[in-house]
Amino acid sequence: MATLQAIKYKRGKLLVLDQLRLPHEHHYDEVSTAEEAFDCIRSMRVRGAPAIAIVAALAYAVELHNGGCTATTPEETIAQIESRLDYLKESRPTAVDLSNAISLLKQAARAAKREGLAHPEAKEAILNSYIETAEKILAKDLENNTSIGSYGTSWLQHQYMLSSSRTISVLTHCNTGSLATSGHGTALGIIRTLHARGLLKHAYCTETRPYNQGSRLTSFELIFEGIPATLITDSMAGALLSLHKEPMNIGAVIVGADRVVRNGDTANKIGTYALAVLARHHGVKFVVAAPTTSIDLETETGADIKIEERKPEELTQISGAVVNPDGSIDTSRTARVAIADQRISVWNPAFDVTPHALIDAIVTEKGTVVKGADGKFDLSSVLQSN
Numbered sequence: 001m002a003t004l005q006a007i008k009y010k011r012g013k014l015l016v017l018d019q020l021r022l023p024h025e026h027h028y029d030e031v032s033t034a035e036e037a038f039d040c041i042r043s044m045r046v047r048g049a050p051a052i053a054i055v056a057a058l059a060y061a062v063e064l065h066n067g068g069c070t071a072t073t074p075e076e077t078i079a080q081i082e083s084r085l086d087y088l089k090e091s092r093p094t095a096v097d098l099s100n101a102i103s104l105l106k107q108a109a110r111a112a113k114r115e116g117l118a119h120p121e122a123k124e125a126i127l128n129s130y131i132e133t134a135e136k137i138l139a140k141d142l143e144n145n146t147s148i149g150s151y152g153t154s155w156l157q158h159q160y161m162l163s164s165s166r167t168i169s170v171l172t173h174c175n176t177g178s179l180a181t182s183g184h185g186t187a188l189g190i191i192r193t194l195h196a197r198g199l200l201k202h203a204y205c206t207e208t209r210p211y212n213q214g215s216r217l218t219s220f221e222l223i224f225e226g227i228p229a230t231l232i233t234d235s236m237a238g239a240l241l242s243l244h245k246e247p248m249n250i251g252a253v254i255v256g257a258d259r260v261v262r263n264g265d266t267a268n269k270i271g272t273y274a275l276a277v278l279a280r281h282h283g284v285k286f287v288v289a290a291p292t293t294s295i296d297l298e299t300e301t302g303a304d305i306k307i308e309e310r311k312p313e314e315l316t317q318i319s320g321a322v323v324n325p326d327g328s329i330d331t332s333r334t335a336r337v338a339i340a341d342q343r344i345s346v347w348n349p350a351f352d353v354t355p356h357a358l359i360d361a362i363v364t365e366k367g368t369v370v371k372g373a374d375g376k377f378d379l380s381s382v383l384q385s386n
């Protein structure tokens with residue numbers, strides 16, 4: 001049974017959909033410790049800035065619920081929790097949702113320690129506070145995404161006077177849907193909401209080399225939802241944006257984010273910057289969809305964002321379901337093939353940075369932020385009420 005639920009959780013048990021096997025195989029891994037979460041995230045069996053944070057937080061909550069904390073005193077308990085969270089933080093450094101979630105979880109554990117110090121069950125109070133906070137992170141993410149979908153749709157509706165007779169075609173990159181979050185998605189969440197409100201003409205998605213989040217994951221989500229969609233290679237984006245005729249008349253490029261810094265510069269999947277340049281050249285709106293959990297006001301500009309580099313095999317090898325001689329897909333068999341000379345050197349940055357000058361709007365769950373007359377974003381306005 002195909003599913004769009006990347007994460008299944010009940011207190012004491014976490015199941016994570018193995019996205020390396022999608023779209024042809026649906027397999028959930030049980031992830032019950034910080035170490036298992038680290039490996040699941042680093043190997044990209046789960047990926048997507050919000051989903052990474054949720055899996056890290058909940059996997060350690062499961063470990064704690066199942067007696068994984070060996071500390072006795074409140075001080076030792078805090079020290080052990082913070083050490084495990086710092087370990088998880090290193091699983092994927094660019095997406096800020098993970099470090100923001102870790103800060104929240106540390107604050108909750110410390111607050112419980114302060115409040116419960118005199119209590120003989122102080123350790124239990126700290127553990128319960130951690131688990132409840134991790135569960136709130138999961139619940140809040142879905143609420144954020146439906147809000148982003150609504151704000152993003154409203155902004156586009158206003159920009160283009162959209163209606164059932166005046167719909168919009170959009171291009172998206174990577175995967176920012178239910179497989180990157182707890183559900184609905186961010187950029188893909190806007191596309192879902194546009195579709196639900198009868199305002200979407202067509203969605204185009206890039207394959208998003210080298211991990212192929214677009215061809216393997218976004219295509220699957222769009223087909224699953226019955227959204228009219230077309231897959232293109234990353235290299236076709238320029239040609240697509242140059243065609244100002246229906247139905248390929250793209251009104252907006254809508255992407256997600258791994259880290260939006262104070263001036264609005266945005267780190268996202270490699271290839272995003274190229275799309276922003278093309279969008280500006282062709283007069284197409286460029287929209288970033290990001291929950292406030294993906295915003296990092298401590299970093300001033302994109303120059304200071306650490307970009308994760310990944311292994312060469314992601315470019316030089318590929319896996320997929322076996323295609324039978326008659327063209328049918330044998331989903332019971334997968335194969336991994338080399339698609340380049342394995343001796344070639346490879347540069348594989350997982351993300352790039354789009355300057356805020358090329359971004360028309362940043363859509364969050366608190367509202368859509370656009371640049372002021374000074375050409376600058378003021379993101380503090382959407383973080384104040386956090």
Ligand SMILES: CSC[C@H]1O[C@H](OP(=O)(O)O)[C@H](O)[C@@H]1O
Binds near residue numbers: 270
């Ligand atoms: C809403 S997901 C945001 C972001 O995460 C993805 O990265 P990855 O698949 O490497 O985890 C991609 O950059 C998405 O745009």
